[in-house]
Amino acid sequence: MSPGPTGKPSDLIHAPETPSGMQTVKTLAIDTSTRQSSLALFQGDQLLATDWLDTTVPTTQVITPTLKRLVDEVGWKPAELQLVVVAQGPGSFTGLRIGVMTAKTIAYVAGATTLGVNTLQAIATRCNEPVSSLHVIMDAQRNQFFHSHFERNEYGKYIPQAETRIVDQEAFYASLIAGESVTGPGLHNKHAMVPEGVRVLDENYWASTAEAVGRVGIADFLAGKSDDFWSLNPKYYRKSAAEEKLEADAS
Incomplete structure (x- = not known):
């Protein structure tokens, strides 16, 4: 190993x-x-x-x-x-x-x-929980994230809702809605900024x-x-x- x-x-x-x-x-x-x-x-x-x-x-x-x-x-x-x-x-x-x-x-x-x-x-695919709306973020430096938003279809597959893009970190957190979920390595040392009501998935599946x-x-x-x-x-x-x-x- x-x-x-x-x-x-x-x-x-x-x-x-x-x-x-x-x-x-x-x-x-x-x-x-x-x-x-x-x-x-x-x-x-x-x-x-x-x-x-x-x-x-x-x-x-x-x-x-x-x-x-x-x-x-x-x-x-x-x-x-x-x-x-x-x-x-x-x-x-x-x-x-x-x-x-x-x-x-x-x-x-x-x-x-x-x-x-x-x-x-690939990171979205690691989510085994019945999450309907999933945001995936990765650190893009300069206080920004690489971001994709996925919706779970009837077969359990996460479908991207838009092209991967770069977003400012503060604007991303402000855009989250209660009931949504977020995952990805961009959460390291920053998951405390996630608004109340937004679910942070298990850290073991962020990468x-x-x-x-x-x-x-x-x-x-x-x-x-x-x-x-x-x-x-x-x-x-x-x-x-x-x-x-x-x-x-x-x-």
């Missing part, structure tokens, strides 16, 4: 019944959207192996050895992978670049399909995991979605501070 949160990065997420053609598909899921990164392997919709990456070692140095170990655990070869799912953003700029580049490299070698997943959608990324990606793949290998890139949802400075200097 690599250093990280207690236990495996695994969730009791309900997965829909898998068509017979999907039951043998070998999938790698990658989540490097935050400092606490993880990998997961699925066959069909069945989770076979998952683990956190060692946070004491740079991600670029630990991700390949961890993948090799997990693949060995399940008796596969990397070339047998058929689908590679990756957290595409929002998240750490560096982490997202590493994750997407790793996904593309592995997919190229294996001839696998690639698919990017919204990080906030994204490779299993959650894989669950979303596999469902999307079953729905006929995939991403063009050459155009798959991180989605940062904002320009870097360096890019904003260059634009300001040029204006």
Whole structure:
């Protein structure tokens, strides 16, 4: 077990019944959207192996050895992978670049399909409670959040109500309505600001995991979605501070 949160990065997420053609598909899921990164392997919709990456070692140095170990655990070869799912953003700029580049490299070698997943959608998927209106937030720095709002449908799936966007923290808290729920790593050290009547979900489920990324990606793949290998890139949802400075200097 690599250093990280207690236990495996695994969730009791309900997965829909898998068509017979999907039951043998070998999938790698990658989540490097935050400092606490993880990998997961699925066959069909069945989770076979998952683990956190060692946070004491740079991600670029630990991700390949961890993948090799997990693949060995399940008796596969990397070339047998058929689908590679990756957290595409929002998240750490560096982490997202590493994750997407790793996904593309592995997919190229294996001839696998690639698919990017919204990080906030993955976090919403970790909610196993019957919450009808769910807000997911992630720290975007500068007193802002990356934010997505989801509504739970009749099948228990959380459907995004709008594109992921950046919101000011104070404005976000002021917009919450009693009866709604909120989750996500943006709550760290800030959940006391949540208004009365708004439910804060269990802290153990605030972060994204490779299993959650894989669950979303596999469902999307079953729905006929995939991403063009050459155009798959991180989605940062904002320009870097360096890019904003260059634009300001040029204006």
